[in-house]
Amino acid sequence: MKISLWINDKLIEDDIPADTILLEFLREKGCYSVKRGCETSNCGLCTVLMEGKPILSCSTLALRAEGKHITTMEGLQEEAKEFGEFLADQGGEQCGFCSPGFIMNVIAMTRELEDPTEQEIKEYLAGNLCRCTGYQSQLRAIRNYLEMKKGAK
Amino acid sequence: MFTIKNYVKVKDLEEAYELNQKRNNVVLGGIMWLKMGSRNIQNAIDLSALGLEKIEETEDSFEIGCMATLRQLETDSRLNSYFDGAIAESVKSIVGVQFRNTATIGGSIYGRFGFSDPLTCLLVLDTYVELYKKGIIPLSEFVDMPRDNDILVKIIIKKDTRKVSYLSYRKTATDLPVLTCAVARTEDGWLAAIGARPARAKLIRDERKMLGREPEEDEIAVFQSFVEENTVFKSNMRGSGEYRRHLAGVLLRRGIRAVSERGE
Numbered sequence: 127m128k129i130s131l132w133i134n135d136k137l138i139e140d141d142i143p144a145d146t147i148l149l150e151f152l153r154e155k156g157c158y159s160v161k162r163g164c165e166t167s168n169c170g171l172c173t174v175l176m177e178g179k180p181i182l183s184c185s186t187l188a189l190r191a192e193g194k195h196i197t198t199m200e201g202l203q204e205e206a207k208e209f210g211e212f213l214a215d216q217g218g219e220q221c222g223f224c225s226p227g228f229i230m231n232v233i234a235m236t237r238e239l240e241d242p243t244e245q246e247i248k249e250y251l252a253g254n255l256c257r258c259t260g261y262q263s264q265l266r267a268i269r270n271y272l273e274m275k276k277g278a279k
Numbered sequence: 280m281f282t283i284k285n286y287v288k289v290k291d292l293e294e295a296y297e298l299n300q301k302r303n304n305v306v307l308g309g310i311m312w313l314k315m316g317s318r319n320i321q322n323a324i325d326l327s328a329l330g331l332e333k334i335e336e337t338e339d340s341f342e343i344g345c346m347a348t349l350r351q352l353e354t355d356s357r358l359n360s361y362f363d364g365a366i367a368e369s370v371k372s373i374v375g376v377q378f379r380n381t382a383t384i385g386g387s388i389y390g391r392f393g394f395s396d397p398l399t400c401l402l403v404l405d406t407y408v409e410l411y412k413k414g415i416i417p418l419s420e421f422v423d424m425p426r427d428n429d430i431l432v433k434i435i436i437k438k439d440t441r442k443v444s445y446l447s448y449r450k451t452a453t454d455l456p457v458l459t460c461a462v463a464r465t466e467d468g469w470l471a472a473i474g475a476r477p478a479r480a481k482l483i484r485d486e487r488k489m490l491g492r493e494p495e496e497d498e499i500a501v502f503q504s505f506v507e508e509n510t511v512f513k514s515n516m517r518g519s520g521e522y523r524r525h526l527a528g529v530l531l532r533r534g535i536r537a538v539s540e541r542g543e
């Protein structure tokens with residue numbers, strides 16, 4: 127079936143089977159930052175933005191993205207690198223498996239919520255599971271990152 | 280994992296309904312649940328071109344299109360200025376923001392899942408479902424109707440000043456609930472819904488007026504016993520029937536107290 131959509135602001139047109147999952151499609155188009163974790167919509171690893179909102183690409187049909195803008199970490203390299211440094215500073219990245227989805231959702235959160243409280247941060251990121259850090263170092267990294275962004279305004 | 284042969288973005292509800300009469304054709308919500316199954320779908324019916332993703336406020340109600348996402352229900356300030364924010368409360372523990380950005384209210388209510396948080400909450404509100412062929416019927420009837428091939432078009436919630444409390448118990452954040460409980464006090468008295476029993480939510484009305492407007496502990500205890508005795512709780516991997524019965528009592532008491540504390 128015909129599909130046309132924007133991936134990181136580039137118009138892509140293709141002909142795909144109706145049941146192609148967005149995650150597969152994005153990886154096929156070279157977006158290797160999009161990782162497959164649980165594939166049961168539980169871990170958050172496959173997070174991408176659709177029209178600016180974070181979604182799970184493992185649980186979305188590619189055809190649902192028809193005519194829409196999809197953003198992967200390839201399209202957010204500067205922001206991802208900037209936050210990644212805060213994460214590294216706090217030891218918030220250990221095996222690193224969860225990082226691609228986590229960083230995407232942190233970026234989505236900073237765009238959606240202005241000055242989020244600790245509780246709001248926890249709620250926004252509840253769908254990003256991490257087996258290593260115990261979340262505290264990730265939270266410190268986010269707090270520092272938000273402080274920096276506030277100062278830069 | 281499911282398979283799909285054809286993907287049909289329907290032009291109107293009639294086309295969706297016609298297609299949905301064949302057993303191998305399936306209406307798509309956010310596909311979060313569908314994807315976990317292994318159906319071989321001939322025609323996947325996509326309703327997303329029909330403008331059914333809106334939440335509209337009218338004089339006396341909210342009309343929520345079936346394609347509205349759980350996240351829309353959570354963040355809609357008009358909707359959550361009613362019912363003490365219980366609607367937001369009922370969806371905000373479901374997996375994560377990314378999940379709620381695509382899971383739909385249509386799929387959630389049509390599915391009538393035993394564990395459903397929003398189904399439990401909407402049962403204690405004056406809620407109706409609009410079905411394409413059968414028209415508008417109360418959610419409390421729809422919940423026990425056998426599944427058929429109609430299309431759930433909208434959820435309609437009548438505005439009123441009832442006080443509401445929504446509570447759920449999960450063993451771990453983002454997991455399915457072990458038990459769900461919603462309590463409401465209307466002009467006419469109290470209502471409670473208990474879900475994840477693990478069967479689907481059941482609505483219980485305090486028809487015998489066991490509870491006053493701001494009930495004392497002994498009144499609450501009478502109502503609690505009534506609910507415990509008249510509700511079936513069963514076991515599954517998340518908990519035993521006995522454990523659920525106990526949890527139901529605890530959540531019910533907390534819900535009634537929370538509503539009482541909100542005054543009139």
Ligand SMILES: Cc1cc2nc3c(=O)[nH]c(=O)nc-3n(C[C@H](O)[C@H](O)[C@H](O)COP(=O)(O)OP(=O)(O)OC[C@H]3O[C@@H](n4cnc5c(N)ncnc54)[C@H](O)[C@@H]3O)c2cc1C
Pocket residue numbers: 166167168305306307308309310311312313314315345372373374381382383384385386387388389390392394395396397429430431432453454455456
């Ligand atoms: C991993 C996981 C965890 C979950 N955790 C929770 C939880 O903690 N609490 C909770 O309440 N829920 C939970 N859910 C359920 C979830 O919130 C949704 O209710 C569910 O995914 C269905 O919504 P959907 O939009 O994905 O529907 P789909 O999966 O697309 O559809 C579900 C069913 O409804 C049918 N359908 C969809 N829309 C319509 C319509 N308009 N008319 C007629 N039929 C229709 C479909 O054909 C299908 O049979 C969970 C689901 C998953 C996969």
Ligand code: FES
Pocket residue numbers: 161162163164165166167168169170171172173182183184185
């Ligand atoms: S891979 Fe998508 S949520 Fe885990």
Ligand code: FES
Pocket residue numbers: 218219220221222223224225255256257258259
């Ligand atoms: S750092 Fe290992 S899973 Fe998060």
